Amino acid sequence: MNVNEITAGLNDEQKEAVLQTEGPVLILAGAGSGKTRVLVHRISYLVNVLDVMPSQILAITFTNKAADEMRNRVDNMIGFGASQIWVMTFHSCCVRILRRHAELLGYDRYFTIYDTDDSLQIMKEIFRRKNVDTKRIKERAVLHAISSAKNEHVSPAQFARMNSHDYWGGLVSDFYEEYQKQLKENNAMDFDDLLVNAVELFDKHPDVLELYQERFLYMMVDEYQDTNTVQFEFVSRLAARHRNLCVVGDDDQSIYKFRGANIRNILNFEQIFPDAKVVRLEQNYRSTSNILDAANEVIRNNRGRKSKKLWTEKGSGEKVRFRRFQTGFDEAEYVAAEIGRMVRSGERNYKDFAVLYRTNAQSRLFEEKCLFLNIPYKLVGGVNFYARREIKDILAYLKTIDNAVDSLASMRIVNIPKRGIGQTTVNKISAYAQDAGMSFYDAAKEAEQIPGLSKATAKKVGTFTGFIEELRNEALHQTVSELVRTVVIDSGYKDALEAEDTDEARERMQNIDELISKAVQYETNADHPTLSGFLEEVALIADIDTVDDGDDRVLLMTLHSAKGLEFPIVYMAGMEEGLFPSSMSLNAEDSDEQIEEERRLCYVGITRAKELLTLTCAYERMTRGQIEPHSVSRFVREIARDKLDQGRKAPAKSTIDNLKGGFGKDMRDAIQTKAFAPKPPSKMFTNPYTSSNSNSRTDAHTKTGPRIYDGTSTKQTGSTNEMLGYEVGDSVIHKKFGVGTVKAIREGGRDFEVTVDFPAWGVKKMFAAFAKLEKVEE
DNA sequence: CACAGGTCTCTTTTT
DNA sequence: GAGACCTGTG
Numbered sequence: 089m090n091v092n093e094i095t096a097g098l099n100d101e102q103k104e105a106v107l108q109t110e111g112p113v114l115i116l117a118g119a120g121s122g123k124t125r126v127l128v129h130r131i132s133y134l135v136n137v138l139d140v141m142p143s144q145i146l147a148i149t150f151t152n153k154a155a156d157e158m159r160n161r162v163d164n165m166i167g168f169g170a171s172q173i174w175v176m177t178f179h180s181c182c183v184r185i186l187r188r189h190a191e192l193l194g195y196d197r198y199f200t201i202y203d204t205d206d207s208l209q210i211m212k213e214i215f216r217r218k219n220v221d222t223k224r225i226k227e228r229a230v231l232h233a234i235s236s237a238k239n240e241h242v243s244p245a246q247f248a249r250m251n252s253h254d255y256w257g258g259l260v261s262d263f264y265e266e267y268q269k270q271l272k273e274n275n276a277m278d279f280d281d282l283l284v285n286a287v288e289l290f291d292k293h294p295d296v297l298e299l300y301q302e303r304f305l306y307m308m309v310d311e312y313q314d315t316n317t318v319q320f321e322f323v324s325r326l327a328a329r330h331r332n333l334c335v336v337g338d339d340d341q342s343i344y345k346f347r348g349a350n351i352r353n354i355l356n357f358e359q360i361f362p363d364a365k366v367v368r369l370e371q372n373y374r375s376t377s378n379i380l381d382a383a384n385e386v387i388r389n390n391r392g393r394k395s396k397k398l399w400t401e402k403g404s405g406e407k408v409r410f411r412r413f414q415t416g417f418d419e420a421e422y423v424a425a426e427i428g429r430m431v432r433s434g435e436r437n438y439k440d441f442a443v444l445y446r447t448n449a450q451s452r453l454f455e456e457k458c459l460f461l462n463i464p465y466k467l468v469g470g471v472n473f474y475a476r477r478e479i480k481d482i483l484a485y486l487k488t489i490d491n492a493v494d495s496l497a498s499m500r501i502v503n504i505p506k507r508g509i510g511q512t513t514v515n516k517i518s519a520y521a522q523d524a525g526m527s528f529y530d531a532a533k534e535a536e537q538i539p540g541l542s543k544a545t546a547k548k549v550g551t552f553t554g555f556i557e558e559l560r561n562e563a564l565h566q567t568v569s570e571l572v573r574t575v576v577i578d579s580g581y582k583d584a585l586e587a588e589d590t591d592e593a594r595e596r597m598q599n600i601d602e603l604i605s606k607a608v609q610y611e612t613n614a615d616h617p618t619l620s621g622f623l624e625e626v627a628l629i630a631d632i633d634t635v636d637d638g639d640d641r642v643l644l645m646t647l648h649s650a651k652g653l654e655f656p657i658v659y660m661a662g663m664e665e666g667l668f669p670s671s672m673s674l675n676a677e678d679s680d681e682q683i684e685e686e687r688r689l690c691y692v693g694i695t696r697a698k699e700l701l702t703l704t705c706a707y708e709r710m711t712r713g714q715i716e717p718h719s720v721s722r723f724v725r726e727i728a729r730d731k732l733d734q735g736r737k738a739p740a741k742s743t744i745d746n747l748k749g750g751f752g753k754d755m756r757d758a759i760q761t762k763a764f765a766p767k768p769p770s771k772m773f774t775n776p777y778t779s780s781n782s783n784s785r786t787d788a789h790t791k792t793g794p795r796i797y798d799g800t801s802t803k804q805t806g807s808t809n810e811m812l813g814y815e816v817g818d819s820v821i822h823k824k825f826g827v828g829t830v831k832a833i834r835e836g837g838r839d840f841e842v843t844v845d846f847p848a849w850g851v852k853k854m855f856a857a858f859a860k861l862e863k864v865e866e
Numbered sequence: 867c868a869c870a871g872g873t874c875t876c877t878t879t880t881t
Numbered sequence: 882g883a884g885a886c887c888t889g890t891g
Contacts, residue, residue, distance in 0.1 A: 150881070179881055204880085223875095279881055347880060447878055449882095469880085503867095510867045630881060648879045670878055689879080712877080712882075 119695035120374025239348025312337030376405025424457035468645035495528035
């Protein structure tokens, strides 16, 4: 490949960014300006034209998904040798380096990586030991303070020097030190430590730093606006020698301040590197001009930006739509129904759509409506797969096998499944371990010597440690996936779950099966699969990384998760003051700054859309179980009225009225479901775009179209239909099991026990209030 | 020691 | 509304 081939199809600025390989380079890449493309072509140019060895190139991204995508495109473009290029996230890059040199920092190479939940457990233990009243001081607040310190690369000692003058500062210094001590004893690092320790390694061992400085002739950092101070230090130390550092970012898309991102890294790049070349990519290849205009109108309300004006050659496209609904239910219903309609009409696939919102809590409404309308979706974020209890349990076994020093892991599983080892026993072992300066697991191995433990108890503990020792032997000649299977079966975990015989237990078992497939996947992909390697990959995975672009489904996710992605059709939901921008930002002391960050988030959201963008909001929304009125987000108002397609105004109808009338809570719940369910057209909030019900009624494609709630049925008395909205013989939909037929309804106390036959799951008995079944028309 | 039932707290965003 | 934590009982 020659230069012309590599730069073919690039615009002048993109070409410049590709060819400007020497020295510091700042690429200010507006949304949708083709920055990934530039980076990929730049790497190709380095390798194919300048004959740089692939192993001398380091490209850093924030998410695994971004790294994978870049890796694939690089592979396709340069082929042989591409795998030698380090395309990694900050965290995985640091881990890779730290594994190799962990001993120099007093860790061993099998160190474990703690997630936020693990950190919280450690902090809780410290609170207990120090007898701190958790009502007055929150563990999470302390952890947050520690994390901020780490992001600024402030050590416990430095922190103490700077902050010990007041009570809070003194307390945090104290806990910071203790927390670090605890982690080190467990041979564990948290997310922030990975960066901090990598930088520490470089600072304390110049020879190691030199090794990597020599190696990486060319470095590229993506999403530079979201780097924090340690990340900056990491990068700048590595690049100090050859100074071929190319950073790509957009200050308008800086949305991770809460995580320590330091926007000055990008704003001051030219001060830090006075000889930096600056390239601006301002042509947008993603969105129509209407969408781009809306984005520009919103973001221009921020101050202190790098001057930048995105433009496009694309046509104007459709106007940005704005729709306001009575409730969040109506909003979700509208969105889901419209998606369903557009897919059924054949103009779109499900994967063309994304629904973006500010908070994860909003996802439930959309999930429910999608299920209801049989729309395939993938929910990104929320509870991470790897944070689920059963997964953490199994991983704790693996961690104990791999790194017996990780006391958090061994304490977690010593009585899982139940072995008759209670809290008292755990405390005694733990105290013994503390005194002897050993790990929990090592102390457990000496159970019979621990004072206060009965013979019988010591024997139970011995069974546990014996089992772990067996597993260690197995680990020597079993693959990771085999080992997971062995753990699940031999520990009795599987039997315990099966004995429970509940839906929840079955779901947990399914998750474990999924973990096994992930292990298999890891074994096939990794060059040298190891247990540590698997644990590491699993620890650093983000939910967005699991999105497969090939699947045909709607994506539901937060605005934060959507960064870096694009979709033909985007819905931004919950455009309301107090939700977006969040009330937190409105009430904060540095409110102005925080609102600017929210505005950048809004900008990110708008610029995800290629063809059609719909902003939605609700008059009233249920928060904390309470319905509260909401006004339209300032961000919507910042877009000139004539640029918005506002649909047709509809009369407001308060759902609160529907709830009045002295019902008990159960009754109210039952009614509430109905009140929010699709209503007959005559009663409905009518907007030309929400009339999905009348459409789907005649739509032959819909096998399980939306239920048309018959308002007259409330006039009947005493029937289950009135109470539940369905009766024996009806088809109902369940959140998890899908559509099934009601076989029986039995009144039991305050609730109904409903028997439903689900074709895919068999016959289930469930309580109506809990199962939230909804009738579907056949 | 295990479990059930009640109480309290918290919801911004995440590698 | 959901999850963690506490408390009392078997």
